[in-house]
Amino acid sequence: MTLDQLGDDIVALAREYNRTSPFEVYRRAKDLLGIAQSLLERTQVPRQRERGYLAAGQSAAVLSAICFDLGSLPAAVSLSRTAALYGQVIEHGPLQAYAHGALAFLAFWGGRPADSVRLVRTAQQFGGLGDTARTRLFAIEGRAHAHLRDQAAAERAVRSTLDQSTGSRDDLHDGVGGEFGFPRDRVAMSNSTTYLLLGDADGAEEAADQALQLLSAKPEDQRPLLISTQAHVDLARARLLRGELDGVQAALEPAFNVPTEWRGAGTLERMAAVRVGLCRPEFHGAAEAIALGERIEEFTAAASAQRLGGTPPLAIEP
Template sequence: MARPRREPRTVLEHLIQQRDRTYEEMAADFERLDERATISARHLARLARGERGTAGATPATRRALQALFGVPLDELLRPWVPTPTTTALATDGSLVLPSSGDERNIITMAAERARRFTLLAAESTTPESVDQLREDVQRLALAYPQRPLTELLGDLAETQDTLFALLERRQTPQQARQLHFLASVTSGLLAKASHDLADPHAAMLQARTAILCADQADHNGLRAWLRGLQSMVAYWAGRYAEAVRYAEMGTAFANQGSGTTTVWLPVSLARAYAALGNGDKALAAVRNAEDAWESVRPDDMDELGGICTFTRPRTLYYAADALAWLPNEADNAVSYSTRAVAAYSDTTDPAWAFGDEAGSRTDLAIARIASRQIEGAAEALAPVLDLAPEQRINGIISSAQRVHQAVTRAGLANDGRELIEQIEDFTLTPLKALPR
């Protein structure tokens, strides 16, 4: 009489049981997916029983597990909870649909498994796999300004790992250039993610890796965009002269093309010059950025969209950010920041970005404080202070702290005590403090 099967302890153990295969047979499948992915039957069994965490798994092993089961390793190691709609697998490994209720999850899982198989199981990179990766990178670029980083970081790291794994294999020159371009963009997104988590060291490391890949792709628009990222990281780290230097380096590449980086770099210069107290250069840079819109023609970076393209609302926000540093430009700061807040009022607009809207509102608050309008400043800042901790990225926290400083420097600490307390409470829980 056959012994009853043990209740599975993890999702991985459940899926292996559904396939009715031994751990030895499953471990043997790994090398067929990725020659660098090896795992012993004993190690696989311990993972399935929940005795080992994700830390001991190499990137290649994680990729192979996800390719085999269509689920990331973190999900595979979660405790298994039986439900009426639990996905089952036939003895040949094919999916068995439940009677109702969970079809969308099955479709998502199957699509992810197919994507991973297409990217990593083939002997050589195919045009289809490059197209899939470009679609993945574009999806992340579009989502980045509008969704919390906590929802994207895993996908970003996984996409970068996949691209690096493919670049370690032999590629045709054309495919190598395409993969280096995508790896550079993804590393740039991770540089921004590191900055948002208040880790400028990691941000610059990712940016340097991205620049190395951009050089291999030989793409000036990409080089210009990455220098803009470095300028942004340096600006928010308080290294304003360094921010100027990176923006000037990027300008040399941007001027060889006509993409929106030709706007981003001069208006980035404006912020850095203003923070250094050089009002004349800051105002000249704002004018240069506005004039640059007359000759913009979208390039490959702009075609990706999202964080990879610079928009007119962001121009208003950056200009407002620059003018907020300059006491003699209080009226212009109110004008630019008011227009920026209005430009970001429609959350369905593809150009909307929660971080840029928050920055525009903090600039408006600072401009109103310069006119001693504490109530107006509090009104401008209220939506920012309502942001969830998952959206409290480094730039937003820094911007809120600038409002705090503006209140105290204007001698309005008594009148603005409630606003000061609200800002202090808000900045106690930045995104970087959340468990990950």
């Protein structure tokens, strides 16, 4: 009964992740991980231990994701390693792939894109993965190659995110879904960031626009605020590459209105990249650039109290 309830609670949290206050997600995920670890200490029944390890791995994965959003990169890395270990114990391919994909993502955030490529390649080798899992890993791979300025490999990975259509599914990325899922709007947002790293303003704007269109087609209460905010900032960044200050401001306006608790690490680092871009020589002395820069600094300062840790390196380099 306890394992059944624990499993239900983890599924609910993963599916409510993008509609729940980040600190509430953090609290609940931490509690669920503690319960799962406690249950593992209390049973030696093989089937119960297998379910306990799966619950612990899923809880650790969700907790890792929210620690990243709240700005604690070291905690996120440690928890993803924990999730990978639990997945290894029970030989659960999708959980191991998700955790290694998260470690690959965290590696390029930590300034180690070559390590990111290695980790994502490991993740792609696990068995039992469905189309969603493979799409997510190709999106991460594209970002890693873009950090390495390998345009051909990055673009090849982006194309692969759009080509996974075998109809295969797995019990984590598809069965649980939510934060473990990777829907088309998230694919488009991630690909937009990849294009930004490559300096491709047109590709970035097209992908960001696609993400926002897909999100706008969803009921308002089902739109993931973290993803939509990042897509808006990516759109602004693409326009900034072309020197379109009016377009930058229009794209950023929805992001400026996001409550402080929803300004996750991905959003803050994207905003920081826009702030750096506004300091380019061609914008020197422009009143609109100065005003936008000040608003970004205020936006970031208001969010700083909502973070668990320090600021990691920029996700999008100037």
